[in-house]
Amino acid sequence: xxxxxxxxxxxxxxxxxxxxxxxxxxxxxxxxxxxxxxxxxxxxxxxxxxxxxxxxxxxxxxxxxxxxxxxxxxxxxxxxxxxxxxxxxxxxxxxxxxxxxxxxxxxxxxxxxxxxxxxxxxxxxxxxxxxxxxxxxxxxxxxx
Amino acid sequence: xxxxxxxxxxxxxxxxxxxxxxxxxxxxxxxxxxxxxxxxxxxxxxxxxxxxxxxxxxxxxxxxxxxxxxxxxxxxxxxxxxxxxxxxxxxxxxxxxxxxxxxxxxxxxxxxxxxxxxxxxxxxxx
Numbered sequence: 001x002x003x004x005x006x007x008x009x010x011x012x013x014x015x016x017x018x019x020x021x022x023x024x025x026x027x028x029x030x031x032x033x034x035x036x037x038x039x040x041x042x043x044x045x046x047x048x049x050x051x052x053x054x055x056x057x058x059x060x061x062x063x064x065x066x067x068x069x070x071x072x073x074x075x076x077x078x079x080x081x082x083x084x085x086x087x088x089x090x091x092x093x094x095x096x097x098x099x100x101x102x103x104x105x106x107x108x109x110x111x112x113x114x115x116x117x118x119x120x121x122x123x124x125x126x127x128x129x130x131x132x133x134x135x136x137x138x139x140x141x142x143x144x
Numbered sequence: 145x146x147x148x149x150x151x152x153x154x155x156x157x158x159x160x161x162x163x164x165x166x167x168x169x170x171x172x173x174x175x176x177x178x179x180x181x182x183x184x185x186x187x188x189x190x191x192x193x194x195x196x197x198x199x200x201x202x203x204x205x206x207x208x209x210x211x212x213x214x215x216x217x218x219x220x221x222x223x224x225x226x227x228x229x230x231x232x233x234x235x236x237x238x239x240x241x242x243x244x245x246x247x248x249x250x251x252x253x254x255x256x257x258x259x260x261x262x263x264x265x266x267x268x269x270x
């Protein structure tokens with residue numbers, strides 16, 4: 001597990017002494033925190049934004065820090081658009097309004113200017129996709 | 145596809161406006177805004193059984209998925225598809241990004257793709 005010590009200013013050179021003592025309960029694990037953030041991103045910002053792997057942040061209020069990312073069809077890389085913090089004890093998203101504003105601001109100011117989307121083209125199924133499946137029933141009731 | 149299935153014809157620009165779609169998409173929960181068209185929208189989390197029950201009522205659910213778990217594409221994006229059929233081995237989806245009418249997906253692949261997005265779904269009812 002990766003842990004971040006937040007608000008521990010250290011000098012860039014010279015002797016560093018860090019004494020750490022934290023005592024707290026983790027009631028929400030990293031996976032659960034990621035699920036909380038994933039659902040929040042889906043339903044509050046965009047179905048195109050997903051949640052990454054949570055990192056524990058030790059500060060006055062211990063949190064899970066979950067990166068948010070967006071990817072676009074035809075563009076291989078994911079763009080990290082910010083982070084969302086989750087309280088390790090309650091599972092609540094910390095400052096959701098502020099997080100939402102920051103994410104949307106990053107999308108507009110950083111992601112959008114550098115984004116070149118390819119022209120949308122309907123994809124074809126891979127040539128052998130159907131052949132690699134088990135025999136497909138002919139009798140399923142399709143709705144369309 | 146889901147709107148036309150229940151007999152509503154809405155132009156694409158009008159749909160973008162109603163759903164407040166921006167260049168980075170829109171909240172999936174915005175699907176509830178379609179109620180202003182005079183239809184009923186079910187929006188909630190569920191299970192495969194929930195999807196099956198809606199299919200049995202001739203109501204195709206719209207589901208958000210992570211395409212990195214879908215075997216027919218090499219994209220790793222967050223997306224939405226319409227579930228149009230289900231058998232013991234396969235979930236059949238209509239993917240608006242793919243030319244084919246319906247795509248069979250092994251249950252395990254579909255479930256992973258759907259689980260990644262919290263197993264939400266929306267159903268549009270006339």
